[in-house]
């Protein structure tokens with residue numbers, strides 16, 4: 416018999432043992448009590464794999480003895496973990512509909528029911544259940560709000576997610592400016608998708624009102640400023656992003672340099688790129704810098720810079736860029752072209768952005784990890800050594 420099924424059977428056995436000992440201490444033991452019989456019958460049905468009938472038997476037990484509620488929660492959780500959602504729902508639904516339970520237990524049953532619906536993929540019902548819990552003050556109000564945010568984020572219902580997140584900030588001490596900022600940025604992305612740039616800017620401003628150092632909002636604002644011809648403002652916005660977190664500057668190195676060049680400030684652009692190369696924190700940043708240097712100054716100078724870097728910190732991405740630059744310098748050299756092609760294939764295979772929380776790795780940078788649904792858990796820097804977690 417599989418381990419979890421044993422566990423399922425152990426729950427009523429352990430409960431029965433505790434119950435028996437408790438009765439013994441109290442000198443109230445009645446070996447032939449109706450409750451004991453019902454418990455044994457439920458166990459017998461579980462052992463015979465007649466789980467639905469066992470649930471009926473246990474449900475009868477809670478009617479006569481409210482002390483069995485904990486056992487019901489344990490059984491419900493086990494059924495849910497085993498993927499037997501209909502059974503978990505039956506148990507929790509029964510508890511949620513009992514009129515004689517204390518308020519806290521009643522809310523707990525509703526919360527567990529919401530969890531069942533969520534795990535079973537019945538998201539509409541889960542949402543309705545958690546909404547019900549957020550409408551009244553209880554210790555489950557904040558828990559239900561967190562579940563609702565998860566649901567709305569997964570369904571891309573950003574406005575609803577913002578509403579619940581703001582409510583959660585009010586009812587708990589949990590402040591979430593970065594998360595709310597991202598939700599506004601998602602609304603801005605939707606507007607951009609529909610070609611409504613002005614609306615997008617107003618959402619980005621909302622994000623910056625909530626969190627003036629919001630990296631994504633600044634990144635998007637710079638892009639929009641660039642699109643609307645405000646290039647000088649865009650460059651300043653992107654530079655601010657680097658001041659807040661140098662890692663995120665990687666996303667805008669070439670934008671800043673190209674922006675300065677387009678503004679006629681080539682000298683400042685070169686100073687900036689030299690600073691990036693000297694800083695040389697990550698290969699993606701350096702890669703972006705040498706690409707611009709190759710165009711603005713010369714491929715030879717870019718090659719020299721990347722060679723210096725490779726001497727200190729060899730990397731596949733660095734070698735690939737070196738070969739690409741060399742190829743541009745010697746377009747007739749077929750050996751370099753072939754080597755560059757092969758190395759690019761290898762880099763595409765191994766270079767990944769990786770979530771620091773769950774280890775999810777991807778070729779495309781994302782603000783929200785698809786694996787663990789955490790915001791900003793994926794640094795905007797690729798790694799050639801993806802670590803299994």
Ligand SMILES: [Zn+2]
Pocket residue numbers: 770771772773774775784785786787788789792
């Ligand atoms: Zn993750």
